[in-house]
Amino acid sequence: MFAKVLYNLCDNSPGYMPVIPRIHREPVKTGCMLISEDDGIGIPQDKKKLIFERGLTTSPGPTTSSGLGLLLVRDILAITGITIKETGIPGVGSRFEGVIPPGKWRIAPAE
Incomplete structure (x- = not known):
């Protein structure tokens, strides 16, 4: 299901910009x-x-959208205790932040 989350986050952007979104992680308190x-x-x-x-969709013009992608993202992440919000700046870009609780993530050792 996590692959579906990443797909929907990436799928949310193509109609609005010329490049693929950047997805990364940051440790926080x-x-x-x-x-x-x-x-x-x-x-x-x-x-x-x-x-x-x-x-709800913010798709401009003739672009079609079901308005279900981000709902699905939120609901899948909620099952594991991950919360998500949009913190981007209008006119500058979108930024989705998903907070993963302690003990629910790990970084694989470098090989």
Whole structure:
């Protein structure tokens, strides 16, 4: 199911920008943060909390969207205790931050 999360985060961007989003992680005091960010148009401030709701889409023009991708992302991550929010800047890009609780992540040793 985690592959579906990554797919939907990446699929959220192509209509809005010319490049693939960057996905990386950052250790934080509360665990580990999974970050997906892009250089697209960003999410309007008034839509930030709504984008994870069923049927909402910010797709411009004739682009079709079911409005279910980010809902699915939120629900899959919630099963494991991971929370997600959008913290990007409108006009600069989208940034999705998923906070993974302590003990729910690990970094494989370098080979």
